[in-house]
Amino acid sequence: MTETPLKLFNSLTRQLEEFQPIHEGEARVYSCGPTVYNYQHIGNMRAYVFADTLGRVLQWKGYKLTHVINITDVGHLTSDADEGEDKMEKMAARENKSAWDIAKFYQEDFERDLARLNVQPKQHPRATEYVEAMIAWGERIADKHCYELDSGLYFDVSTVADYGRLARAATDANDGDAEGRIDTVEGKRNQADFAIWRKTPAGETRQMEWDSPWGKGAPGWHLECSVMGEKLLGFPFDIHTGGIDHREIHHPNEIAQNQAYCCTNGLDDARNSGARIWMHNNFLVERSGKMSKSAGEFLRLQLLVDKGYHPLAYRLMCLQAHYRSELEFSWEGLQAALTRLKRMVMAGERVLAEDESWHALPMEERRAKSLNTPKVLHPLLKRFEASLSDDLNTPEALTALEEVLASKKVDPSERLGLVLSMDRVLGLNLLQIDRTDLRIRPKDAQLTEAEIEAELQRRKEARAAKDFATSDAIRDSLAAKGVEVMDGDPLGWEWRL
Numbered sequence: 001m002t003e004t005p006l007k008l009f010n011s012l013t014r015q016l017e018e019f020q021p022i023h024e025g026e027a028r029v030y031s032c033g034p035t036v037y038n039y040q041h042i043g044n045m046r047a048y049v050f051a052d053t054l055g056r057v058l059q060w061k062g063y064k065l066t067h068v069i070n071i072t073d074v075g076h077l078t079s080d081a082d083e084g085e086d087k088m089e090k091m092a093a094r095e096n097k098s099a100w101d102i103a104k105f106y107q108e109d110f111e112r113d114l115a116r117l118n119v120q121p122k123q124h125p126r127a128t129e130y131v132e133a134m135i136a137w138g139e140r141i142a143d144k145h146c147y148e149l150d151s152g153l154y155f156d157v158s159t160v161a162d163y164g165r166l167a168r169a170a171t172d173a174n175d176g177d178a179e180g181r182i183d184t185v186e187g188k189r190n191q192a193d194f195a196i197w198r199k200t201p202a203g204e205t206r207q208m209e210w211d212s213p214w215g216k217g218a219p220g221w222h223l224e225c226s227v228m229g230e231k232l233l234g235f236p237f238d239i240h241t242g243g244i245d246h247r248e249i250h251h252p253n254e255i256a257q258n259q260a261y262c263c264t265n266g267l268d269d270a271r272n273s274g275a276r277i278w279m280h281n282n283f284l285v286e287r288s289g290k291m292s293k294s295a296g297e298f299l300r301l302q303l304l305v306d307k308g309y310h311p312l313a314y315r316l317m318c319l320q321a322h323y324r325s326e327l328e329f330s331w332e333g334l335q336a337a338l339t340r341l342k343r344m345v346m347a348g349e350r351v352l353a354e355d356e357s358w359h360a361l362p363m364e365e366r367r368a369k370s371l372n373t374p375k376v377l378h379p380l381l382k383r384f385e386a387s388l389s390d391d392l393n394t395p396e397a398l399t400a401l402e403e404v405l406a407s408k409k410v411d412p413s414e415r416l417g418l419v420l421s422m423d424r425v426l427g428l429n430l431l432q433i434d435r436t437d438l439r440i441r442p443k444d445a446q447l448t449e450a451e452i453e454a455e456l457q458r459r460k461e462a463r464a465a466k467d468f469a470t471s472d473a474i475r476d477s478l479a480a481k482g483v484e485v486m487d488g489d490p491l492g493w494e495w496r497l
């Protein structure tokens with residue numbers, strides 16, 4: 001399925017570029033992962049839905065995928081530059097727990113959210129497991145590229161060619177001036193210099209600290225990603241992803257470290273950036289502004305579920321927008337995505353009902369069917385492939401999938417084969433879930449499904465007996481308990497909470 005070459009937007013060159021694997025037949029991807037000091041908000045999860053979609057497209061194109069989403073469990077300060085406290089230690093103090101327990105708890109919660117969004121399993125290296133390698137990296141570049149201050153070992157950005165070119169690329173679209181936003185630490189040679197090792201201040205102890213040639217302390221956040229990327233994927237690897245905020249500080253700093261590392265290792269390309277393609281997803285925003293954890297209660301996937309929304313409705317909401325466009329979150333938008341998902345799942349159910357043998361088919365045979373698309377469906381398959389190959393145009397790909405679901409003239413098992421193959425790329429589990437899976441009881445619902453169904457049955461009987469007073473009374477009493485009866489709903493949903 002590689003007729004159309006895959007083109008991806010490279011933030012480094014600001015151009016669409018054809019994906020050319022560095023290692024024949026393979027794709028190696030590193031996605032900046034979460035700082036596990038708190039729950040992830042759904043904006044963060046947009047970054048991983050995007051990364052997962054990229055991974056799935058690469059696999060669909062036939063590449064063997066190695067995909068890393070790291071876990072930052074130390075070293076990320078409350079500001080992305082060099083100011084503030086370590087997010088982990090701060091939360092540990094607030095919750096009166098150890099930083100290690102905090103990290104474990106929120107990593108597990110993060111992984112649960114990934115699974116609920118049907119993000120395929122990835123490698124999740126923890127920064128604290130790579131500290132030795134980070135120190136070795138620091139030692140290797142220290143002489144030529146770093147200097148020591150009381151607070152730590154700093155990277156001198158003037159020692160590498162063209163520092164910040166990634167961020168400057170961003171200035172086209174934004175007001176830019178990323179360097180100007182970096183706060184000054186006394187003694188820094190350049191405003192944009194950043195700590196690769198942060199010393200524990202004299203007289204203090206940190207929960208997470210290690211011995212190093214520059215004293216006891218902890219690694220800098222930017223160094224962590226450089227080191228884990230290099231250790232797990234080798235330089236250069238194919239694609240590095242992150243949210244658009246990383247284009248301004250975190251990724252330029254990673255690139256600077258990578259250049260320094262490659263130079264001191266005798267690699268001749270002084271502009272070696274570590275990864276060939278750098279991709280950035282745009283933000284999920286709220287009407288009130290940027291989504292943030294600092295602002296008290298924030299939007300978590302669990303909150304969506306508590307309100308009765310299936311996590312995959314959120315995945316669909318993400319796929320309905322191009323990853324490089326800003327996406328505004330609203331409950332109405334999520335409701336619309338859930339309705340669309342229901343329609344797709346129900347269309348899938350109808351095709352499955354036409355082909356009873358499908359469920360009995362072994363997986364290999366289903367796969368075989370998914371590779372044998374009948375001629376009449378070729379234009380839709382082509383459209384699907386062309387849109388995803390065009391910098392992951394998922395909104396367009398979704399419409400092709402919907403048309404396949406609706407194309408009545410084709411043999412159901414052939415249709416199912418193609419749906420299965422397309423859905424493997426989009427990850428909506430259309431043929432694995434059914435409409436009842438999508439109806440999630442909100443946390444505050446007063447009735448169980450069985451109770452609702454029993455009431456509705458009673459109402460049906462009353463209506464059959466033309467006892468409209470009883471039927472209306474049942475409807476009103478359900479409404480008082482938060483259940484809306486939906487007579488004649490086109491989707492066949494008889495009630496909603």
Ligand SMILES: Nc1ncnc2c1ncn2[C@@H]1O[C@H](COP(=O)(O)OP(=O)(O)OP(=O)(O)O)[C@@H](O)[C@H]1O
Pocket residue numbers: 032033034035042043044045046047241242243244245246281282283284285290291292293294
């Ligand atoms: N609103 C958002 N929409 C899309 N991606 C986001 C959003 N906010 C953060 N990201 C991305 O989520 C990933 C994880 O980010 P990170 O752990 O730094 O959390 P953060 O939300 O920026 O943290 P904090 O809220 O503490 O500032 C990064 O790739 C980041 O760019």
Ligand SMILES: [Zn+2]
Pocket residue numbers: 031032033225250
């Ligand atoms: Zn990172």
